[in-house]
Amino acid sequence: MGLTKTNLFTDKQNEFADVAKVLGHPARIAILQHLAKMNTCICNHLVTELGLAQPTISQHLRELKQIGLIKGSIEGTSICYCIEPIVWEHYKKLFAEFFETLTPINNNNCGPDCC
Amino acid sequence: MGLTKTNLFTDKQNEFADVAKVLGHPARIAILQHLAKMNTCICNHLVTELGLAQPTISQHLRELKQIGLIKGSIEGTSICYCIEPIVWEHYKKLFAEFFETLTPINNNNCGPDCC
DNA sequence: ATCATTCATCGTAATATTGCAATAAATAGA
C-alpha cells in the first residue's frame, strides 16, 4: 500500500523514524556536511558541488527544513542556509539515547546457537 | 525517477544514508526496541505486539538483517532474532561521529538576519 | 504420515520518493 501505519506506533517512534528517514538520503547528508563545513551557504553552490539539478537540491533542502534541521534566510537574490543548532542538538541527543538505551545485553538466554 | 544517484556521493555518505533509511520506519524502531527489551524474541510475538501482518514484519526484519543490525537463529519451529552487538556499536559510533563532527559553529558570518 | 505452527517468499495494489525540465517569483543592477 505504500502507506506507513503511523497510528500503530508511539509519537516518539514516529518522530525518530521521520528524522532518520530524512537522513536516509546521501544527498541530504552531503548537504548537511557542506553546510557545516562552509557555515555560509547558498543553494547554487550545492548544485555545482553535488551534481544534482537545482530543483532536486531545492526539494532536499525543503525536507531538511521540514524537520527543522536547517534554516534559510534571504541574502539579496540568494538564500543563506544554515544548520539550526538547537534542533541539531535535540536530534543528536535523540539518536544518542536511542543507541544507548537499546544497547544489547546479550545474555544468551534463548538457546545454544543463538546470538 | 525514484532512483538515488549513489555514484555522486562517497561510500561513507551512502553507508550512513542506508542505515538511516532502515531506521526511517517506526515499525523497525519498534522491532528493535522490543528485541532489546526481551533479549529473546521470535517473529510471531512481534506480529501480535505491533499489529502488522506477519509478511510485513518479516519484510522489516529482512531489512534490519540486510544492514547486519539483527541476526536470526533457528529455534525449533520459530526463529530467535537478536540485535548484533558489534554492528550495533559500529552504527552507534557512526551516528555519534556524524552529529559530533557536523556540530554547527554558527559564527554568523553570512549576514545580519542570518542564522 | 498427517497436521499444526512458524516464518519466508511471491505477487500485487496503493502510495511515496527521486529527479528533472519547464516555469514562476523575487531581487539586483543596467
Next chain:
DNA sequence: TCTATTTATTGCAATATTACGATGAATGAT
C-alpha cells in the same frame, strides 16, 4: 523598465516502499 540571477514550484516519469493475501518450506507433535 528590462534583464540577469537565484531559488521555489509544478508536473511528470521512473523507481522504491509499504502492506497484505496466498502460498511454500521447515520443524515438532500426534
